[in-house]
Amino acid sequence: ASDKPLYDRLGGMRQINDIVSKTIDRTSSDPRTKRSFEGIKLAAVKESVAQHLCELSGGPCKYEGASMAKAHAGLAITSEEFDIMDAYLAEELSAHGVADADKAELQKLLGPMKPDVVGK
Ligand code: HEM
Numbered sequence: 001a002s003d004k005p006l007y008d009r010l011g012g013m014r015q016i017n018d019i020v021s022k023t024i025d026r027t028s029s030d031p032r033t034k035r036s037f038e039g040i041k042l043a044a045v046k047e048s049v050a051q052h053l054c055e056l057s058g059g060p061c062k063y064e065g066a067s068m069a070k071a072h073a074g075l076a077i078t079s080e081e082f083d084i085m086d087a088y089l090a091e092e093l094s095a096h097g098v099a100d101a102d103k104a105e106l107q108k109l110l111g112p113m114k115p116d117v118v119g120k
Pocket residue numbers: 027033036037040045048049052064065066067071072075077081082083085110111113114117
């Protein structure tokens with residue numbers, strides 16, 4: 001039910017970890033988006049992104065990484081690259097049984113971060 005925190009409706013930490021891991025695996029191996037991940041320790045990024053999503057969705061986490069602008073500084077991520085990752089995330093959310101309304105709620109939290117991620 002939607003009275004539960006989004007964190008719970010996403011399936012808690014177990015599911016968030018899996019959704020993030022698969023989204024990052026797909027983004028970092030797609031020829032259209034892999035360049036940003038060259039030389040990056042994927043396990044560390046996955047851990048950090050999962051903590052960030054946990055906190056953002058009202059879960060019991062404290063994200064202690066960099067701001068979104070700082071985390072993506074120097075990567076010059078394009079709007080197209082952002083949208084590709086976003087589409088992988090949407091597919092993984094569905095594949096993990098997250099309802100459309102809950103996907104939309106997460107999208108509302110992530111969408112406004114686009115200007116902090118793109119073109120830095
Ligand atoms: C709303 C969208 C996004 C969010 C919320 C997000 C979130 C994050 C977070 C939390 C970190 C870890 C920062 C830290 O540990 O200090 C990170 C790092 C990173 N992100 Fe994103 N990200 C987004 C989009 C993207 C996109 C579209 C790409 C590339 C296609 C990308 C590539 C990376 C890379 C390569 C790193 C590692 C940077 C490094 O370690 O130097 N991110 N992101």
